Amino acid sequence: MSDGIAVYSIRLFPTTPQVTATWLGLDVPRYTLKEKYDSVDDMPHWASYKLSVLYTVDHNDKPTPYIDNIGRRINSVIYWITTDKLEGVP
Numbered sequence: 001m002s003d004g005i006a007v008y009s010i011r012l013f014p015t016t017p018q019v020t021a022t023w024l025g026l027d028v029p030r031y032t033l034k035e036k037y038d039s040v041d042d043m044p045h046w047a048s049y050k051l052s053v054l055y056t057v058d059h060n061d062k063p064t065p066y067i068d069n070i071g072r073r074i075n076s077v078i079y080w081i082t083t084d085k086l087e088g089v090p
Helices: 045-055
Strands: 007-012 019-024 071-073 078-082
Touching (some): 007 045, 045 071
Antiparallel strands (some): 007 019
């Protein structure tokens, strides 16, 4: 990846509000996430916004679609979000 764009693998836990974020890539991302949050509400707005968009995707559709500048829902608890094009995130 280039220009500090990164992909994060976000895991939601079905029995707790806890969220984990794992950075996938080699470049240092322009926007960073902590490894663990107590809930989605504790995440930066840009990340929680992208998760809310991906939550609307049916995870049973395989392969799940990539949404430009947002990411991809992998399954019911794993989401990949990108850090590119954050200027368009409300």
